[in-house]
Every structure is written in C-alpha cells, then in structure tokens.
Amino acid sequence: MGDTLERLGSEAAASMGLESSMKDELCMEIDPPFGENVATAEDWRKALNKVVPAVLVLRTTACRAFDTEAAGSSYATGFVVDKRRGIILTNRHVVKAGPVVAEAMFLNREEVPVYPIYRDPVHDFGFFRYDPGAIQFLNYEEIPLAPEAASVGLEIRVVGNDSGEKVSILAGTLARLDRDAPHYKKDGYNDFNTFYMQAASGTKGGSSGSPVIDWQGRAVALNAGSKSSSASAFFLPLERVVRALKFLQKGTDAYVNKWPVVSIPRGTLQVTFLHKGFDETRRLGLRTETEQMVRHASPEGETGMLVVDSVVPGGPGYKHLEPGDVLVHVNGEVVTQFLKLETLLDDNVGQKIQLQIERGGTSLTVNLLVQDLHSITPDFFLEVSGAVIHPLSYQQARNFRFHCGLVYVTEPGYMLFRAGVPRHAIIKKFAGEEISKLEDLISVLSKLSRGARVPLEYISYVDRHRRKSVLVTVDRHEWYAPPQIYTRVDSSGLWTSKPAFQPVSLFLSSGVNPVGGLGTQSVPLTDDVIYSGHIRQDNNQELTGDITSMETNFEDASEEASHQNQSDVGTKKRRVEENLFADGSVVADFSLNETRESKVENPNTIQDTVLMDYQGATAAAANASIAERVIEPTLVMFEVHIPPSCMLDGVHSQHFFGTGVIIYHSQDMGLVVVDKNTVAISSSDVMLSFAAFPMEIPGEVVFLHPVHNYALIAYDPSALGPVGASVVRAAQLLPEPPLRRGDSVYLVGLSRSLQATSRKSVVTNPCAALNIGSADSPRYRATNMEVIELDTDFGSTFSGVLTDEHGRVQAIWGSFSTQQPKRTVSRKVRRQQKKKLRPKPILTGAWPWRPLAGHHQAADREGHKEREKESYEIKEEGGEVALPSAFNDATSNQTEHGGLEQEECPNLMGKSIAPFLSFTRRQVLKFGCNTSEDHQFVRGIPIYAISQVLEKIISGAKGPSLLINGVKRPMPLIRILEVELYPTLLSKARSFGLSNYWIQALVKKDPVRRQVLRVKGCLAGSKAENLLEQGDMVLAINKEPVTCFGDIENAFQALDKSDNNDGMLNLTIFRQGHEIDILIGTDVRDGNGTTRAINWCGCIVQDPHSAVRALGFLPEEGHGVYVARWCHGSPVHRYGLYALQWIVEINGKPTPDLDAFVNLTKELEHGQFVRVKTVHLNGKPRVLTLKQDLHYWPTWELVFDPNDAIWHRKIIKAVNCSSV
DSSP states (O other): OTTOOOEESSSOOOHHHHOOTTTTOOOOOOOOOOOOOOOOOOOOOOHHHHHHHGGGEEEEEEEEEHHHHHHHEEEEEEEEEETTEEEEEEOOOHHHHEEEEEEEEEOOEEEEEEEEEOSSSSSSEEEEEEOGOOOSSSOOOOOBOOOOOOOOOOEEEEEEEEGOOEEEEEEEEEEEEEOOOOOOOTTTTOOOOOOEEEOOOOOOTTOTTOOOOOOOOOOEEEEEETTTOOOOOSEEHHHHHHHHHHHHHHHHHHSSSSSSOOOOOEEOOOOEEEEHHHHHHHHHTHHHHHHHHHHOOOOOOOOEEEEEEEETSSSSSTTTTTTEEEEEEEEEEEOOOOOHHHHHHHHTTSSSSEEEEEETTTTEEEEEEEEEEESSSSOOOEEETTTTEEEOOOHHHHHHHHOOSEEEEEOOOOOHHHHHTTTEEEEEEETTTTOOOOOHHHHHHTTTTEEEEEEEEEEEETTTEEEEEEEEOOOOOOOSSOOOEEEEEETTEEEEEEEESSSOOOOESSOSSSSSOOOSSSSESSSOOOOOOOHHHHHHHHHHHTOOOOOOOOOHHHHHHHHHHHHHHHHHHHHHHBBBBTTTTTTGGGGGTTTTTHHOOOOHHHHHHHHHHHHHHHTOOOOOOOHHHHHEEEEGEEEOOOOOGOOOTOOOOOOOEEEEEEEEEEEEEEEEEOTTTSOOOOEEEEEEESSSSEEEEEEEEEEEEEESSSSEEOGGGGGGHHHHHHHHHOOOOOOSSOOOTTOOOEEEOTTTTTOOOEEEEEEEEEEEOOOOOOOOOOOOOOSSOEEEEEOOOSSSEEEEEEEEETTTTTEEEEEEEEEOOOOOOHHHHHHHHHTTTTTOOOOSOOOOOOOOOTTOOOOOTTTGGGGGGGGGGGGGGGGGGOOOOOOOSOOOOOOBOOOOOOOOOTTTSSSSEEEOOTTOOEEEEOOOOOOEEEEEEEEEEHHHHHHHHHHHHHHHOOOEEEOOOEEEOOOOOOOEOOOOEEEEEEEHHHHHTOOHHHHHHHHOOOTTTEEEEEEEEEEESTTTTTTTTOOOEEEEEEEEOOHHHHHHHHHHHHHHHHEEEEEEEEEEEEEEEEEEEEEEEEEOOOOOOOEEEEETTEEEEEEHHHHTTTTTTTTTTTTTTTEEEOOOHHHHHHHHHOOOEEEEETTTOOOHHHHHHHHHHTTTTTTTTEEEEEETTTTTEEEEEEEOOOTSOOOOEEEEEETTTTEEEEEEOOGGGGGG
C-alpha cells in the first residue's frame, strides 16, 4: 500500500496496522466552484474566541472489546452542540459501539463525566451527554451546525486536541466535497454510503471529533480521519448529524439524568454504493438515453451516478442487486447522491421501495423491503471466560460478507484462545449442536460441566470456505466470573449485566470426558437448582473425527515441520478418542472392525491384546537404544495454559510446552516432574500427553520448589483406563552415585509428535553453578543450583531426561529462562529481515497481529504519561490518542476481557524463538525500555533432590494437606535460606585475604570444586537481610565447612531432623579480612506458590513474590502490595496505575499486605476518586488519583483452596447492575 494509508481521526497507520484502498487518487471529477473568501484575521480571532471554549478533550475507555473496537483507553475531541441539554458531538469511533466510560475536560480544566446517547450504525458520528450544571467556572456557547456552508475553496480551521495538545488550531481549505468515504481497515470500522470532504489540514491523533469551522464560528463538517502519507484530512458532512440531533432534542427540553430513549429511524438495504463518473457508468453498460435523462433531471454539475459495490448476504438486496448495477430511480425519483438515497431509506423503514437499475445495458425494476438498521446493530453481548461474543454486526458482515446476526467472536478470551479460536471467528457448531444465533450457544453452555472437553467448529473470513474444528475445554477453575449477558441501556449510557443462564449452574465433572459435555456424575459448585443436561454420544462420535490441531502460519521450514508434528499429535489423539468405551477403555486401530458385543463379552482378552500391542510397539522401535525403550513409557508431553486473569509472579507467557518424566505411578496417583520454565506457577491449566499411550488428560500442579527449577504435577491414573494405566509406568530413579565428569549418559526426550529420541553424550561438568540475572520484569529464576553440562550442544529446544545405559534416570534435562541484551541491528539489515519475514498473502488459519489501544513497545519504564507526551503519534487508535501503555507487567498481555497482542512462535518446548502471525498467540512480555529479550538454555538437574521430595510425599510429610485425586495428602515443607549465593575460586578468595587455614579446610572438604560460596544478595524482608552483606564468604555452617549448595541443603535436613529445631543456623563468614560467626534464621515454604490475588480496578495485586524481593528492595512504607499486571480498558489503564510497582497507601491509609488492602477497598464506593500512593521498582514514589468503576470492574479475589484443589473467585465489592 505504500504511502496511501488512511487513518481514523488521523490515526498513525503504523500503530493501527490499517489498510487503505485509494482507488480515487486520480479522480477527474469536476468539483463545485470555489466559494468567495472574505474573512479577515479579526474575523477569525472573534470566531475562535467563541468556538474554543466549547471544544473539549474527551478521555474515553472502551471497557470491553466489541464489534470493531478493541478494549483500550484514548484521548479524542468533542464539542458542545446543545448547551441547554448538554449534548456533545464527536465521532462514532470515539463514542464506541460497546461499553465505554468517558470524561470531558473543558478549556479551564473542569472535568465532567459524559455518557453516550447515540452512535450512528454506519456514519462516523455520535453524541455524548453531560450535565451543564457541573460546569461552574467557564463561559461558553454551543457551536451551531451549518452543513450548507461547506463549499470548495472555503477557508476552515480545525480546532481540537490534535496530537494530545489539548487545544490545537489547524488551518486548511476545503478542496473536495465528493470524496469517497475513506477505507481504514478490512476488519474494522469503515464509513460508507456517504461523501466526505477533504482538506490539507494535517490533523493527527487526538483530533477525532474536532469541529471544522468557518470564519463565522459555525461547524461545517466533523473531522474524522486523515492520510498518514500526506497532510490530507477527511471530514464528515453534517446533514445526517443535524437530522439525528433534532430527534434527540425532541426527546427533552433540558438536561435530565435519565435520558429519554429516542428512536432515530435508520433504514438499509444492506447494500454498499459508490459514486462513479458518467464515463465509468457507460463502461458498466449505462444506456445513452438513460444518461441524458439523469443529467437533465439532476442538479447542474452532477458528475456521476450511484453504482452497487457490494451486497451483504441475507440482506434485503441479496440476490436482487449485484455489484456493477447502476441505480437510476428510487420510488420514481432520479437518485444520484448518497444523501437523497439515505433520506428515502430512513423515511421508509419497514416498507417496500422500488428501485430501477441498469445491469449491463438492461433495465431492471426490483421491490425491496427497507430494513431497520438498528435491528442489525448488536446492543448486547455474552462474556464467558474473558471472551466477548455477540451477533455479527452490519459493519463486520459487510467487511466479511457473512450474514448479519451470526455468532461472532470479538475477543476469544481464555477458553476459546486456549482452543485456538481466533478473533473475528464465526461459531457454527458447538458440542455437536448447530449454532445459528447467540441463544443457541448459551443453551449449550448451560449444559456443560466444568472441565468438559467439547468440539467447536468455526469459520473465519480469511478462510471462509472451510470449517475448522478445535477442542474447547470448559474452565475447571473459577478463573472468570460465570457467563454474563451485557445489554446496552440508552437511557443511562451504561451496559447492564445479568447471568447468562439461571438458575442453571456449571458442574464439576467427577470423571474425565475426553470429548463430551456432561459426565454421569457431577458435583454442583453452587447452591442453585441443578439442570441436568447431557450431550448425545452420537454427536460426540460424529465430531471427534473432525477435530484438528490448531493451524498456524510459520515463517520457515523448521517451524512448518514443528507444525506438522503437532498435527501428528492431534491425529494420534483422535484415533483413540474415536474408539473410547463408556468405561474409559480404548481399542487400538487393529480392532476397529470388531463389534461392540464381542468387546463386551470378552473385555479382558481385548485388554491383554491391546496391552501387548502397545508394549510390542515400543520394543520394535527401529534402532532404539535400551535406554530409549525403557524410558519411553515414562515420558509425558506438557501443554500449559495460564489464564490472563491470574498471570502471577511475573510469568512471561500464557502458553508453554515441555517434556516431563513420570516418577511415581500407582492406582490412585501419578506424579510427573518437569522444569519450571514449563510449569511456572500453580494457577495453570495443564494437559498431559503420554508417549506410551495416545491419550491427553488434565494434570494438577501439586508442588513448585521455591528455589530449584522443577515442579511436580499429579494426574489421575484411572483417567487412562485399564489399558493406559497398565502401559504407562514410572521411571526408575538413580540418585546415587551422582554423575561425575566423563560419565556416559543417554539424553532421551520427546518430539512434538510424541516420538522418543535418544542421544548419547558425556558429562563435562556435573556441578556447574547457575548464575542467571534478573529479568526486566521480575520472574522466577533458578538460584543456588548446580546443574549438569554435556559435551554436545543439543540446542535449546530438546528436553527430557539423562539416564544410564539401562534407562535409570539420573537427571532431568530441563529448560531455564533468562534474558539477554538485545543485539543492535542496522536499519539496512532490519529492512531486509522485515522483507524476508513478511507474511504471505494467504494465511491458512492464521490471524494478523493487531496492537491494542495504547499498546506500544517503546514505553516508559515507570509508566508515566508525562514522559510520553512527545510520542503520541505512535500510539494512536481510532483517531484518538491512545493512553500510553507503559508496560503490562511486561507490556504485553491478553487481558481478562479481551486484548490480543504480539505473538511469538513456540519451539518444541513452547519457549519463544521468533515472532510470527498466528492465532495461537504466544505472547511477547516485555517492559520498560525493552533492552532485553527472552532466551532459554537447557541443563541437567540432578535427580537426588527430586527423589527426596518424592519420598516425603509418598511416606507422608509433615506439611499442610492437599487434595490430590480425591485424597488429602500431607505435602512437604522446604527449608530455605533467603540468600542468593555464587561460587568463587579459592585462588581469587586468597586475593581477598582468606587465610591458608580455611583454604586448606575447603580443599580437603571438596578437592574437586576448590571454591567458596559468596553472598550475591539477600531477599528484601528476609531474616538475613540485615545480617549478611554482599561479598561475604560463607565458610562453614554449624562449624562444618561448606563448598557447594548441596552442603547447605544437608544443613537444612540436619536442622529438620534435630529435636531442638529453632530454625537457626550458625554461619561462619569472612568479611573484609575478619571471620565472623552469625546466627541466621531460616524460612520454611510450601510448594503451592502464590495462592491469592486481588483484582482491583483492573490491576492484579499480589504479595511481592520472591523474584521481586530478590531485587533487594521493598518500600519503607510497610512494604505494600505488588501490582503484577493490568487490563486494557480498565480504570488503572485510564489513569496510569501500571505494573511493577507497589501500592503502599490508599487515601492516606497504609496497605502493608493483602488483608489491609482488601479492608480498605471494601470501603470505597462506585464512582469514587481514590488517591493512590505507589513506589516503583526503582524506588521512585508517585501519587495518582483514579476513579473506581465497580460497574464494569468489580473488586474480586482469587484464592486457591487446598481442601478441594480449586481456585475460587470471590466478589469483594460490586454494584447491582439491575438497579442502574
């Protein structure tokens, strides 16, 4: 497209990704004659003195993604057109089609809330209302509308909030009055069936809704868009605006709090027309006599006629009108202008009109029913698991050429995103039932149990001729509120919510349904009346054969291979799912021809046969080593999804892959160990695919080591069925003797197609100490660990286990996450790479990346809007200046209520390797100045530490109980010293003054390592913070020399076994030439991780996690609560309360912990302004105010309950929407 990009309200196309079709660049049409311009500088000064006070800055927040708009916050412009009634005119894309919260700031900085009262379904204008009595200190007058004053050559001024400068006055001259409506985006809002005006006024972001005034102070047009490559700006004519305003004024004579609902008739044929010149219409087949008749009947200077450009399927004009038809008469009148056609349609809503057209030289007459335009403009939506779903609007039906009213996914949220459903998808089938309207989808949802897995079929406009099928997993945990229906209330300007289905409640399925809706046994999660519904088994069988894996668009051959492997996984799973017995047993492919009666009569024989078949398949693997054949039945592929509503502890992605190994398998419990770069936090949905048996079942996080890089995941062996439970087994662990340098090992892992692969290698360093630096956005990093290095670099994408030649596990080959400084690339190289990686024109199942309102990568680390004022042009959205995002824990996030951001391509382990365009949406999570990028590496983690924790779980630990597969089991507690250590060679320690005595003692203790541990830092708020200093050398614990991290672990174990356990360790340290004995307290941690979070005003608040405290800083004001993430379209987005900071005070009262924070937020009322004091990670304090919005953003709490192993959501404070 080059330089021909057009912007909504002067939006930066580079930020919005907008596309334009500038087919009229060489327009040869004759414009009307120039008007006389007699205004003087004094005339303009008087006019501007009258106009400027009536122009105001609008700060709008789209609370949910809806129709063509994404959730976000932005600035724009509006102006008063009725002072007595309090009516403000602005653009439609400012008023928004969905839920919006907005404030207006007048010239003297007085602020008032504004509420939408009308947004046109097609044209780019809308109205807000405000209370005129709230403006007490400003004299202003309304700006009159004068559409008739517009003429070519008229000198104009555009007055508005251009580039976020509050008041800007841009000069220009009207050059055209008959420009085609600008085309902004192929999948977003576009105006049509109207002319636009054009002038070279050079407007930019923030000027949307600005009045275009003449020298008399009259508004002659409404600023709407511009071209990014030039100074051209596009203005909307005001004729239809004046008509709509008159209807609103008839409803009331003065401002009222409850605005009377006024019906503004709007008619449509669901047909888009273009105005084409007479030469073009002749080429389309217009007869000469018809042209002469039209010229004679039209006003002087008419240059063309209206031609059909597109027809929406299913609309009144469908199958009656075709592209290329030339419109001649409407109800016997010659119609060549949009305004006249629209007037006839609006005046005949619900009635038939007669159209005479010419098609290829043939005259045709059709009678069409004029449809109510408001009836195909959605005013309600379903919110479920963060997804926004509503009937397909006329706007998007026109863009995509689908029927209006189909079930349309504006924002996939979590549940649909997890399944691979993209934005703009049309849901056609769900759980075996056809979906034609939103009520059908709600009916199916009301019958599903928690954790149920059901097929969903959808289509998208990028691949409209083929349905795609995915598997949707209903949320098992209460990550989100129950499904809600939001409905627009025009009298209040708000959207009210109600439960999508009552008194039906979701059930927690007691069994595993690989494909299906309801289990036969369900446990209600609420006290509501239970609706028992079941999905027919025959429907399930019909659909499972069509389930396909997610389709993605990869950039290189290796990624395509990975995609093919993923498809193989889906095929492998489908073969089993198609042949599931009711009791969970599985029949292999060779027994497909057997009858059900024979299976029932002799199930044991079949099970034995199937078992032998699977065991034989492993033994017959070509060229497989003994280690590979032994280990393959123990390997598991992980797929981990993290809901955006609870992305805690700085986790840097929503989607991970990895390989784990089964370390315990019995009839009632199975345990798998995996690295924490795959399972980072406990608030995750984990799916396990077994190498030995083609089945996918859910897993539950039961243990996260607080320091070391491993997690334990439990699964229910009964979910595998009798055959699967027999084939799958636990690996044999070999913790002793530890690996030594030169030992031969086998590295065995899984490909994405669940094929085992083994590689022989040699240990080069069995005790390499990790030294991973802190990430830009603090997140878990492995510390105080020694790992195993091999002589061969197998890359960073292959994980698995290290075994001896007999297949006994000696270590897990796990992934570690780190960050490295970005490499600087020249502009020439960057352009070459961009050209090389440009997406292909045809994307199969892929979805283009689109930034959210206010999202940009070059954001300020502290999130201060003041630092962003000079770069608004890179953050424009919808003609409004988008509020700076700063960072969203790391700037990118799919928000709870919607919001897709930049993606990355997952490699075999689900860690990012390159950006790509796809609806699998691997998130880039960066923040600050974005100087680092995520990397990963793999190393061996010795199995002996894992085996110790496993032994405690099996034998019965002394820690708190956790429900695992219906049985409460005591879980182990881990003793830690909240100090980060690193090794230093004794040769360097001698240079620091360490005595020969200690050097000899340490060499005698460990002649291999020849090192001493030094203090790198203490966690803020730890017991060691004020006792140890950076650089201290730890010589001994309880008078026993220590040389490695294992010695410290042994000291912890000895402390746990001692009778006099006061939790204290006697450390002998060397500091600045002196030996010092210090008593330091240890801490005890469980393996649950963070189990509580609060969502207040759209930000996720938690206790400071270890990675934050490892920075060595906590606020002095009682520490405070930590902001982990924030959501687009929320109050914290609107007012700039971003992540990576502590909230230390609310309204002057301290918030040292979550309990104090909850108690204070309970006292805050809806609409109340709150004074918040924060402290950033860099120690900089800040005070800001924000307005609490309990209507769209209630305060709620998410807590993990170990008694039922479920994350529960509890509302802390909200408003009753029924009373709004």
